[in-house]
Amino acid sequence: MSIATGRTQETGQGIGQSLLRPDGTLKVTGEFAYSSDLWLDGMLWGATLRSPHPSAWIRSIDVGPALKVPGVFAVLTHEDVPGEKFYGLEHKDQPVLAIDQVRYQGEPIALVAADHPETARRAADLIEVVYEVREAVTDPRKAAFDLTIPPVSVHGNLVRHQPVRVGGTFTADVVVTGEYEVGMQDQAFLGPESGLAVPAEDGGVDLYIATQWLHVDQDQIAPCLNLPKDKVRLTLAGVGGAFGAREDLSMQIHASMLALRTGKPVKFVYGREESFFGHVHRHPAWMRYEHGADRDGKLVYVKAEIVLDGGAYTSSSPAVVGNAASLGVGPYEVPNVFIDAYGTYTNNPPCGAMRGFGAVQACYAYESQMDRLAEACGLSPVEIRVRNAVSQGSLLATGQVIDTPAPLADMLRELDAMPLPGPSSLDLRELPGGVAQTTHGEGVRRGIGYGVGIKNICFSEGFDDYSTARVRVELLGDEPHVLVHTAAAEVGQGLIMVKTQIAQTELGIDRVTIVPADTTVGSAGSSSASRQSYVTGGAVRAASLAVKERLDALTADGRSLTQVLAEEGPVEETREYRHRRTFPMDPLTGQGDSHTQLALCVHRAVVDVDVELGLIKVVELAAVQDVGKILNPLALEGQIHGGTAQGLGLALMEEIQVRDGKVLNPSFTDYLIPTILDMPPMKLSILENPDPHAPYGLRGAGEPPTLSSTPAIAAAVRAATGLPLSRVPIRPDDIALAVLA
Known part of the structure; x- marks a missing residue:
């Protein structure tokens, strides 16, 4: 069996090195x-x-035809679930297998185990299900406000309504309004859902799985299998990207059920089309905003209505709504706020965590509004933002004080001062459409746009957010060696490397091995919310310092470290690390210290647009981001590039097309993601203003670039075309047909 294995580093480098x-x-x-x-x-x-x-x-299910197929070992339905029939991240409302109804296209109904993957798929196709089709609820705005719409969930059609209320003045000299829409984006990781469940001699199961959150997977799986948690053992297998989609379960319970039923290991691997149905997506959003300012461009008030489509089940929608509400005015000082954020149930595909997690949708709307306000006040896009920028000591809309450095105005000025790229080239490779020769430059116009984003780091609203690390120093041969064991999921973000650097820094020992993540050590929480460097890094640091304290005491008598380890044996410590406490938002006013850390990123986009054909080329992106402390410069740059690329995708190309509840483009042929040919050169300025509350002063860095890159690119396209373009992704026909009209 092949699983992701630990690696040993012997570089002699600690934090701050590439x-x-x-x-x-x-x-x-x-x-x-x-x-x-x-x-x-x-x-x-x-x-x-x-x-x-x-x-x-569902009126009936007949598995008989599937059981007759040679090579089939088991066919299971909801009747075969050995324990609880429902699971879920925040609310257990999702059935392991559909019971009496289906609530979205792609909902699992039955499982097959066979000796060959094609045999299993053919047998699954032979299962006979009689459906009584009913009208789907697909409009989240109607679901939220129209009481005549039939309920999708037993709880109705509203997942959460979160108001934010500050002040009472909602008149101003200058008022701009806008309606905005964000399409359904897919996380589009390259490694589809897969894993292997192995039945164990003790009646339990060992699951090797690509996930973001081993212990919460375990918490959901065990009750459904009717097993104690210690008999459901998870080990992290190699993960081919995540971006939020692996927080929810996919095939974990299914594989385990089949393994326990057959007594044999069972492997699942989704194809790309099934992957589109097998995980959650980014919540599409519909937003109405009104900004009021005085004649100098200083904000007086913001009013907003935000509707997020959560799809068929709850997943993490309540937290997504909370983020959209609490960060709904952006990083700006606003004395009067009236926000209503809603999450709804529909029969559309389930939506949950994706990089940016509610803040992305709101950012696109409030940044579009800031551009409109700049135009109405006769100010530049940078100046309107500088005049309203938060700084240390400012209040968020929730009343929370920003008590760490927040030099947003300086970041904007630095970004604005960066040199711009040269004029458009007539080289076909540099024009919109490229070597397809759709244009020779006659209809190409250049635009520049800016975007600012503020993102919460770590979990919020009172969640018990912590991580656990076990650090052990022992002799390997005749040299000291460090073992670091956590349950934190390496999903491509470089966490293995960060844990190595922290152990090297605190213990002064070069040889470090990272033990594969599993559930034999305490929880590390999810690899999401840009939190692992903060909390797991904090746990590794705490455990390393505890080990060092013991080693210092043992070597105080003059013995060398090697002597101590040879005579006393290994030294091991386990520590938990928690960030400072957060609190739920008040359900009526939205007030409360709901976030532990906030991060800022600002983007400038330069685009060339063929205004006749609607083709867009992003010429350059520039970004300034404050990360508190750089742990690994090379990895950090990669995180900013990657987050920016996903923001570019949302701005110009990525959208799951859903019509009447059905997905029309479940493939990478029809769902487009940015490639190396779509990503332009990037200029980066990375600032270090330490957060005194965080380990080493660091700030989570992976998500903020996704927020600000999308509105910056959209603003640049508006500047080039003169069109309002209030929806992302921007499609060629949004430009070409508008120009023709």
Whole structure:
């Protein structure tokens, strides 16, 4: 069996250095073992029968035809779930397998285990399901406000309504309004859902899985299998990207059920199309904003209505709504705020965590509004933002004080002062449309746009957010060696490297091995919310310092470290690390210290647009971001580039097309993501203004660039075309047809 294994570093470098990723070469050469590479002799293959309808009653299920297929070992339905029939991240409302109805296209109905993947898929297709199709609820705005719409959930159609109320003055000299829409974006990781469940001699199961959150997976799986948690053991297998989509379960319970039923290891690997149905997506959003300012451009008030489509089940929608509400006015000082943020249930695909997590949608709207306000006040896009920028000591709309450095005005001025790229080239390779020769430059116009984003780091609203680390120093041969063990998921962000650097820094020992993440050590929480460097880094640091204190005491008698380890044996410590306490938002006013840390990023985009054909080329992106403390410069730059690329995708190309509850483009042929040819050169300025509350003063850095890059690119396209363009992604016909009109 092949699983992700720990790696040993012997570079002698600690934090602040560009330590090379130990998994980097393996991934580039194709030697890295992903979860889809798992293999055991005699294993079976799992397949899932999914609903073709977004909303229907299930009148009968006949598994008989599937059981007759040679090579099939088991066919399971909801009747075969050995324990609880429902699971979920925040609310257990999602059935392991559909019981009496389906609520979205792609909902799992039955499982098959066979000796070959094609046999399993053919058998699944033979299962006969009789549906009574009903009208799907697909408009989240109607779901939120129209009481005649039938309920999708037993709780109705409203997941959460979060108001934010500050002040009472909602008149101003200058008023701008706008309605904005953000499409459904997919996380588009390259490694689809996969894993291997192995039945154990003690009646439990060992699950090797690509996930973001081992312990919460375990918490959800065990009750459904009717097993104690210690008999459901998870080990992280190689993860091919995540971006939020792996926070929710996919095939974990299904594989385990089949393994326990057959007594054989069972492997699942989703194809790309099934992957689109097998995980949550970014919440699409509909937003109405009104900004009021005095004649000098100083904000007086912001009013907003934000509607987020959560799809069929709860997932993390309540937290997404909380983020959209609490950060709904952006990083600006506003004395009067009236926000209503809603999350709804519909029969559209379930939505949950994705990089930026509610803040992305709001950022696109409030930044579009700031550009409108700048125009109405006769100010530049940079100046309107500088005049309203938060700083240390400012209040968020929730009443929370920004008590760490927040030099937003200086960041904007630095960004504005960066040199711009030269004029458009007539080289076809540099024009919108490229070498397809759709244009020779006659209809190409250049635009420049700016975007600012503020993102909460770590979990919020009172969540018990912590991580656990076990650090052990022992002799390996005749040299001291460090083992670092956490359950934190390495999903491509470079966490293995960061843990190595922290251990090297605190212990002064070069040789460090990172033990594969599993559930035999305490929880590390999720690899999301840009939190792992903060909390798992904090836990590794705390455990390392505890080990160092013991080693210092043992060597105080003059013995060398090698002597102590040889005579006393290994020294090991386990520590938990928690960030400072947060609090739920008040359900009526939205007030409360709901976030532990805030991060800022600002972007400038330069685009060339063929205004006749609607083709867009991003010429350059520039960004200024404050990260508190740089742990690894090379990895940090990669995080900013990656987050920016996903923001570019949302601005110009990425959208799951859903019509009447059905997904129309579940493939990378029709769902487009940025490639190296779409990403322009980037200029970066990375600032270090330490957060005194965080380990080493660091700030989570992966998500903020996704917020600000989208509105910056959209603003640049508006500047080039003169069109309002209030929806992302911007499509060619949004430009070309508008110009023709």
